[in-house]
Amino acid sequence: MSVYEFAKGLIIEAGNNVKKIMKEDINIETKSNPNDLVTNVDKATEAYIVENVNKTYPNHSIIGEEGHGHDITNVEGITWVVDPIDGTLNFVHQQENFAISIGIFQDGQPYAGFVYDVMNDVLYHAKRGEGAFENEQPLPQIEATQLHRSIIGINPNWLTKPKLGEMFKPIVESARSSRAYGSAALEIVAVATGKLAAYMTPRLQPWDFAGGVIILNEVNGKASNLKGGDLSIYQANSVVIANPSLHEELMQQHFSKHQSTINLLHERLNN
Amino acid sequence: MSVYEFAKGLIIEAGNNVKKIMKEDINIETKSNPNDLVTNVDKATEAYIVENVNKTYPNHSIIGEEGHGHDITNVEGITWVVDPIDGTLNFVHQQENFAISIGIFQDGQPYAGFVYDVMNDVLYHAKRGEGAFENEQPLPQIEATQLHRSIIGINPNWLTKPKLGEMFKPIVESARSSRAYGSAALEIVAVATGKLAAYMTPRLQPWDFAGGVIILNEVNGKASNLKGGDLSIYQANSVVIANPSLHEELMQQHFSKHQSTINLLHERLNN
Known part of the structure; x- marks a missing residue:
């Protein structure tokens, strides 16, 4: 076996x-x-x-x-x-x-x-x-979407934080709608099955995403931290998961404008 | 029949x-x-x-x-x-x-x-x-909960609005966690089955809540607009739904402090 x-x-x-x-x-x-x-x-x-x-x-x-x-x-x-x-x-x-x-x-x-x-x-x-x-x-390969025609996964809680809220707010406003299911693993497979177009969160432990991201990779989904870097299984990560074109849109139109917030977040992630 | x-x-x-x-x-x-x-x-x-x-x-x-x-x-x-x-x-x-x-x-x-x-x-x-x-x-009668031990239903989108965000933010921060499922009817029955302790939204049409609220009433759930008044089936309403003790906590600790925001919201509801 x-x-x-x-x-x-x-x-x-x-x-x-x-x-x-x-x-x-x-x-x-x-x-x-x-x-x-x-x-x-x-x-x-x-x-x-x-x-x-x-x-x-x-x-x-x-x-x-x-x-x-x-x-x-x-x-x-x-x-x-x-x-x-x-x-x-x-x-x-x-x-x-x-x-x-x-x-x-x-x-x-x-x-x-x-x-x-x-x-x-x-x-x-x-x-x-x-x-x-x-x-x-x-599972079929996931389809490309644009943010304004996408349902995204994000917890309302992140919008209450001053710096993170500033970063996530325009994404939620631009998306077609947002959902929060309360299980990162199920939210990642929701992206893999096309039920969500993206899922994002400032902090996940490796066990929260490891299984889901391997599934996601097989349907052409893209997973990275909020800087665009690879996810590590040896420490906590910020996470953005999406179909490749939406991933690029999120990186270029949103996260790239908040480098100092993301740097600060990453410094604190594993403390 | x-x-x-x-x-x-x-x-x-x-x-x-x-x-x-x-x-x-x-x-x-x-x-x-x-x-x-x-x-x-x-x-x-x-x-x-x-x-x-x-x-x-x-x-x-x-x-x-x-x-x-x-x-x-x-x-x-x-x-x-x-x-x-x-x-x-x-x-x-x-x-x-x-x-x-x-x-x-x-x-x-x-x-x-x-x-x-x-x-x-x-x-x-x-x-x-x-x-x-x-x-x-x-379905059994729903149990009393306090906000800090409750999972609530609220869409992230409302936290991006200036006045509404100010009103909802402390609720999301105080709750144990938040969820957003994208169907008001299913979110109302989630309160009726005890899977969510509350559901709130600034605007619902009568057809969104009419069926769910009648179910909710039978398990001792409480539904009102954000002023605490009855929901009308002839116009759009603001809506807060919860077990009775959480409903009271939400009204007294949160919504009662935002009367001017809620008045403005209600003026705009049916226009």
């Missing part, structure tokens, strides 16, 4: 476990930030994935939201980047609209990406160079 | 027709505002509902988004308030996340509400005094 097939089975099993635990009580632990809830389900799901990867592939490295491998910086070999529950607030408040996300990298290069929309039982997946799939349905 | 049972069958049939038409080509007509797309599906769906209501209940009045009964102000008898496709942009760009909405009023009082999430095949419905249902599952 290839690592790809193994991961596909594992993420679905992990999702089935989540559904099973959801029928029991959900214990919620509050981290320092009230927006950063963590449940026993996050921990149990990450532990389940880590345990199974370790057992089958003892040489693979794992970076996970709930604490695994945060000191890893060595790109050699195979690295799994795992978000056990992306969209934790949705999980806690809605019991849906969350995903398990896994990105697998070989010597620092994308190998395969998985985003499992657990409650809808939809697995988005891609192996580099072999196209992307929604369950067993191949 | 009661009007309630008749409407329940009719809205599902209308949804089946929408799915049938979606398999053919969707012709898109652009209204004056590019954000206000209208499709032949909107028109065909409203016509289908109007035709069937007229045939069975020739004495009933109908107010519909696509042009029916906009001059009606007489509350006597039975009035249907119909949105054939709520979330037209989602319909056009996503082919999902839209709803058919019907509110039925008897002598100006709520009689029954229906919101049909077509692509997920979920019908939210309520007859006044008899509780609300998600398909055949009764």
